[in-house]
Amino acid sequence: MNERASISIERSEKRKVIMENPNEASRGSSSTAPAIIVDESERSTVVMERPPKWLLPILVALEPHQPETKEHIHKVPxxxxxxxxxxxxxxxxxxxxxxxxxxxxxxxxxxxxxxxxxxxxxxxxxxxxxxxxxxxxxxxxxxxxxxxxxxxxxxxxxxxxxxxxxxxxxxxxxxxxxxxxxxxxxxxxxxxxxxxxxxxxxxxxxxxxxxxxxxxxxxxxxxxxxxxxxxxxxxxxxxxRLNLDGSSHLTSFKINDRHPHLLHLLHKVLAAGEEKIEFQKKLGHTFRSVIELKTGGIEFKKSESGRLKDVELQVHRCYADLFLPQLVIDDLAKAKLLNLVAYEACPNGPTDDSIVTSYICFLDALIDHAEDVKKLRSQQILINLLGSDQEVADLFNELARKLVPSPSNYTTVMDQIEDCYTSKWFKWAREIRSTHFSSPLTAVASIVAAVIIILTFAQAYFAVFPRGGGGGDENRRTPKPSRKIHYS
Structure with missing residues (x-):
């Protein structure tokens, strides 16, 4: 064993060589001779204590490659x-x-x-x-x-x-x-x-x-x-893109900018908007469907932009408006959404917290049944070119399989929705609606009953306080004595 045993590792930026002691084989595994690590890029030598044999493969294993460039085109995960x-x-x-x-x-x-x-x-x-x-x-x-x-x-x-x-x-x-x-x-x-x-x-x-x-x-x-x-x-x-409105709000781009590919440009258009880092404040609440939120006083309206980040809850006294971007659901929408999700899952994917993945999970939480889709469709939030509303509901349930949303997307608005739904004002308004306005018939009966109560109160009031005065004796006029004519 006169020749040195060596292991070479090629790297993208530097090359390291671990030189084993030339007489190691003759002395056995109990040798305490130091291992020599040569960094050829820096032309320096580092001497370290001889590691155990089981650790040597770890030390000489290839280091992870540098992160892929943004132009790299990966296969679907x-x-x-x-x-x-x-x-x-x-x-x-x-x-x-x-x-x-x-x-x-x-x-x-x-x-x-x-x-x-x-x-x-x-x-x-x-x-x-x-x-x-x-x-x-x-x-x-x-x-x-x-x-x-x-x-x-x-x-x-x-x-x-x-x-x-x-x-x-x-x-x-x-x-x-x-x-x-x-x-x-x-x-x-x-x-x-x-x-x-x-x-x-x-x-x-x-x-x-x-x-x-x-x-x-x-x-x-x-x-x-x-x-x-x-x-x-x-x-x-x-x-x-996946919506019909909001083209005036979309992000423009220059050809000479550094773009990976066309799918990246589509993602940029959908995910554009002010970057908002929103960390989760609450844990453990159950998110609710469209119909359940509607009965709780939260109405759904279409936002004016085509950006997925533009989800906003406007809270009023006893109700709230939830603005959502529009999506067109047709035969090609599933493939387009899934490929955007796959792009976000790539090592060199966009660095905006997986906005498409998060929005799909957000809609999946809102949509349980066909009635949920019907409500969103009635507000032009979903344009259903696929077929029945149940097909759209099933689509989002399929899309969300194995997807994990980013904790920095939509968390704040979900907490706001839960706060509104559970607030005492919303509960009070919800009880009134469910008791007196659950159907047109009960609504008419409630209105008639309210009118009767108001009229009864008014009648009682004017009986006590006639129109001529406020009801006090001091305000009553003393009747003038009638003029009598005496005949002699």
Whole structure:
């Protein structure tokens, strides 16, 4: 054993080498010789007491990687992908973008359109694209390593045919062409059939179907006006959100800002608003459904913005108004919401306390049955394009499975709701409503009874205090004696 035994560990920023004592084997495991740790990045040597053998694998184990960059595109977390009722919500139905779903046979129809769309998009400048190879190399770093195995430009089996670069180019041109046609209201120029349009729109906001925004930025810089692109993308994302109103309150963004992908922009639009850190003040109260809160004096109204953070309770003397943002529930809403939730669950997800996840849990607490949905629908808080109200109620119960809301979202408003519901004024008003106004018939009877009581009181009052005075003897007029005529 004349050679030194060593273990090398590669890291993203530095390299450490633990040098074992060269004569360790001859002396056995009882050796107390120190272990030498060399930090090659700093060219320094640290001598430490010899650790037990069982501890050595821990010391030399790979340190956790640095946090992924915001541009990294993760796959859907297993805890969401494994739910049977969520099956299909994370897979594209019409078009694949990026390597995760590339090559699926069921997506071939639209895949065949990409080459002609790219040629039309670039037009006469198609011979000036040498710079795109560098863009594709940067884009590859945004995907999981195993996803690039079959699309590796440096893989000898692919004969260096630039498969990944070509995929990035075709997908980028397709997305921008689609966004341009949608923004300019030229749907007939998309090369897609009418029934394909909504599915493509939904596919472009799936977590595993994202293209690094740096690819889109490079193509937009190469082709067209930046201001025109910003306007088109703003319209595209705004029209893809989950509500119909409040577009004037939505957050704008610049193309040259650092955006990971389109799903991030959709999340930014929905989650925009003043950052409020609200920590839980109470524990253990049971949240109540829409119908129960309504009977308790809390009415539901639609907020004017389309931001999920804009939930507000306005408290009055004996009642309160709860303002909620509008949501459109259609066939694609479930997939869109779940992919936003999956994005929030990613290691490089948005850092705004999982607002979409929290709002789904908040609505799940409010919605138990179809009657709850009916009430929210009557106030335009939920736009039901899915089917029956019971289907919408079931949808939110499914969406909230295995989701944990952030403790800093909606906690304050939930505490306010509970305080209002249990306050003595609300209880008093609730008892009056339940006793005297539970139905139109009892309401009319109560009003009639109240009128009779008031009239009876008035009659008694005027019997004691006639209209001529206040009822006191001193205020009564002494009648004048009648004039008598005497005859002689």
């Amino acid at each position: 297993p805890f969401l992908h494994g739910i049977e009722k969520h099956k299909g919500c994370f897979d594209p139905m019409m078009v694949s973008i990026g390597p995760y779903h590339h090559g699926k046979k069921e997506l071939e129809e639209v895949e065949k359109l990409k080459a002609s769309i790219a040629k039309e998009f670039i037009d006469k400048d198609i011979d000036k694209l040498d710079w795109f190879e560098e863009v594709a190399r940067n884009a590859r770093l945004c995907y999981d390593a195993d996803a690039n195995d079959n699309n590796d430009d440096n893989n000898s089996n692919n004969n260096n045919d630039g498969k990944f670069t070509r995929m990035m180019f075709l997908d980028g041109c397709f997305i921008l062409h689609f966004i341009w046609c949608m923004g300019k209201n030229k749907l007939n120029e998309t090369k897609l059939r009418a029934h394909q349009l909504p599915f493509v729109l939904g596919d472009l906001f799936l977590l595993e179907n994202q293209l690094p925004f740096l690819v889109l930025q490079a193509l937009m810089d190469f082709k067209g006006s930046i201001s025109d692109w910003e306007d088109c993308i703003q319209k595209f994302v705004t029209n893809s």
